[in-house]
Amino acid sequence: xxxxxxxxxxxxxxxxxxxxxxxxxxxxxxxxxxxxxxxxxxxxxxxxxxxxxxxxxxxxxxxxxxxxxxxxxxxxxxxxxxxxxxxxxxxxxxxxxxxxxxxxxxxxxxxxxxxxxxxxxxxxxxxxxxxxxxxxxxxxxxxxxxxxxxxxxxxxxxxxxxxxxxxxxxxxxxxxxxxxxxxxxxxxxxxxxxxxxxxxxxxxxxxxxxxxxxxxxxxxxxxxxxxxxxxxxxxxxxxxxxx
Amino acid sequence: xxxxxxxxxxxxxxxxxxxxxxxxxxxxxxxxxxxxxxxxxxxxxxxxxxxxxxxxxxxxxxxxxxxxxxxxxxxxxxxxxxxxxxxxxxxxxxxxxxxxxxxxxxxxxxxxxxxxxxxxxxxxxxxxxxxxxxxxxxxxxxxxxxxxxxxxxxxxxxxxxxxxxxxxxxxxxxxxxxxxxxxxxxxxxxxxxxxxxxxxxxxxxxxxxxxxxxxxxxxxxxxxxxxxxxxxxxxxxxxxxxx
Numbered sequence: 001x002x003x004x005x006x007x008x009x010x011x012x013x014x015x016x017x018x019x020x021x022x023x024x025x026x027x028x029x030x031x032x033x034x035x036x037x038x039x040x041x042x043x044x045x046x047x048x049x050x051x052x053x054x055x056x057x058x059x060x061x062x063x064x065x066x067x068x069x070x071x072x073x074x075x076x077x078x079x080x081x082x083x084x085x086x087x088x089x090x091x092x093x094x095x096x097x098x099x100x101x102x103x104x105x106x107x108x109x110x111x112x113x114x115x116x117x118x119x120x121x122x123x124x125x126x127x128x129x130x131x132x133x134x135x136x137x138x139x140x141x142x143x144x145x146x147x148x149x150x151x152x153x154x155x156x157x158x159x160x161x162x163x164x165x166x167x168x169x170x171x172x173x174x175x176x177x178x179x180x181x182x183x184x185x186x187x188x189x190x191x192x193x194x195x196x197x198x199x200x201x202x203x204x205x206x207x208x209x210x211x212x213x214x215x216x217x218x219x220x221x222x223x224x225x226x227x228x229x230x231x232x233x234x235x236x237x238x239x240x241x242x243x
Numbered sequence: 244x245x246x247x248x249x250x251x252x253x254x255x256x257x258x259x260x261x262x263x264x265x266x267x268x269x270x271x272x273x274x275x276x277x278x279x280x281x282x283x284x285x286x287x288x289x290x291x292x293x294x295x296x297x298x299x300x301x302x303x304x305x306x307x308x309x310x311x312x313x314x315x316x317x318x319x320x321x322x323x324x325x326x327x328x329x330x331x332x333x334x335x336x337x338x339x340x341x342x343x344x345x346x347x348x349x350x351x352x353x354x355x356x357x358x359x360x361x362x363x364x365x366x367x368x369x370x371x372x373x374x375x376x377x378x379x380x381x382x383x384x385x386x387x388x389x390x391x392x393x394x395x396x397x398x399x400x401x402x403x404x405x406x407x408x409x410x411x412x413x414x415x416x417x418x419x420x421x422x423x424x425x426x427x428x429x430x431x432x433x434x435x436x437x438x439x440x441x442x443x444x445x446x447x448x449x450x451x452x453x454x455x456x457x458x459x460x461x462x463x464x465x466x467x468x469x470x471x472x473x474x475x476x477x478x479x480x481x482x483x484x485x486x
């Protein structure tokens with residue numbers, strides 16, 4: 001009954017936000033001698049990140065540029081050169097961070113791939129995402145890999161058209177209500193939210209579109225095969241009017 | 244006879260390197276009060292760019308980060324905050340630059356699209372390339388649009404596999420010998436070099452693989468339909484042993 005099962009990558013299959021959190025913690029340390037509180041420094045960084053999204057998009061390169069800009073802003077331009085270099089070096093470290101799969105991901109993906117075509121839909125920097133997919137060892141389980149610049153209803157719509165997907169037979173798993181869940185529900189697909197222990201404020205969301213039983217939340221990705229079995233059984237029995 | 248005609252984008256369909264050259268000229272101006280010559284400043288920038296490719300890949304975001312790092316390096320960390328902010332702002336300006344088609348591009352692409360499936364193969368930042376494709380007004384002429392992180396033989400090979408392309412019936416047009424021409428020739432495809440008036444040193448190349456009559460150079464993209472007609476005619480008469 002489900003034609004495609006699609007996965008977000010960062011913070012759904014492997015750890016990502018932890019590396020941003022580590023970089024932010026170091027950012028705060030670097031800026032602390034200049035007199036702002038941690039909260040003030042992080043607030044400026046977050047504001048600059050959001051302001052820069054239209055220019056730099058998602059991913060660690062835009063984040064690194066935003067750290068530099070925020071450091072200049074917080075210190076009124078007085079941040080020392082060595083500290084700016086350290087921010088750039090933090091970005092380089094992020095580009096090579098270890099790809100650590102979340103618990104149970106490998107087994108779950110391998111199990112689902114036996115019966116369903118899987119798709120990976122991830123946003124961010126192209127080279128960085130390719131590197132992580134390769135390092136994850138999961139690439140071969142996915143029939144389709146889509147790296148997109150943003151995850152809006154329009155970008156999912158384009159994927160549906162390109163791959164001739166019926167949204168009513170499409171299921172997306174991800175940690176971001178804004179990027180993985182809301183757009184898919186609004187197009188009539190199934191969406192499974194598996195929260196990560198950290199969420200970038202930008203990815204939080206208060207209102208979800210009407211879901212009509214197509215929205216689920218799981219504590220762990222390992223519960224996914226059972227949920228999918230249930231959805232497909234009920235879909236089938238629903239079609240057959242529960243004989 | 245040709246199944247796919249593929250185009251590079253930056254400096255093949257529209258101006259791009261001019262914007263990098265403008266940013267570099269401003270970079271040199273900004274750094275000039277610090278005592279290095281233009282040549283020295285540009286040499287450092289170029290070295291930093293190449294060193295940073297494994298971390299940041301191609302595109303204006305990595306270029307912007309490299310400008311900041313080069314400025315720190317040239318001034319031993321003493322570059323003023325306002326100047327670093329100006330380098331970041333240069334990057335933002337690049338993200339929104341006008342997409343100016345090269346002479347004759349629109350007519351040539353429109354003409355070729357009537358008889359051949361066209362593919363766009365471009366490398367760089369994802370969001371930036373999508374924006375330029377959209378602003379160019381050329382998107383609808385291309386049956387396939389591929390944004391890749393690098394253009395190596397392996398990346399072309401992946402495209403050939405994904406789209407089931409026979410390289411012997413594939414023709415690529417581009418301005419970069421390193422990225423558009425050499426890898427395609429090495430895989431047995433046709434390649435047409437249309438030089439742009441500026442070439443990033445990294446894209447230059449001294450040795451081309453053996454081409455066996457599959458390599459062409461044109462002064463203008465407008466000569467392409469005639470060349471393709473000739474290739475297809477000779478290919479056809481070759482197959483029919485010139486009856």
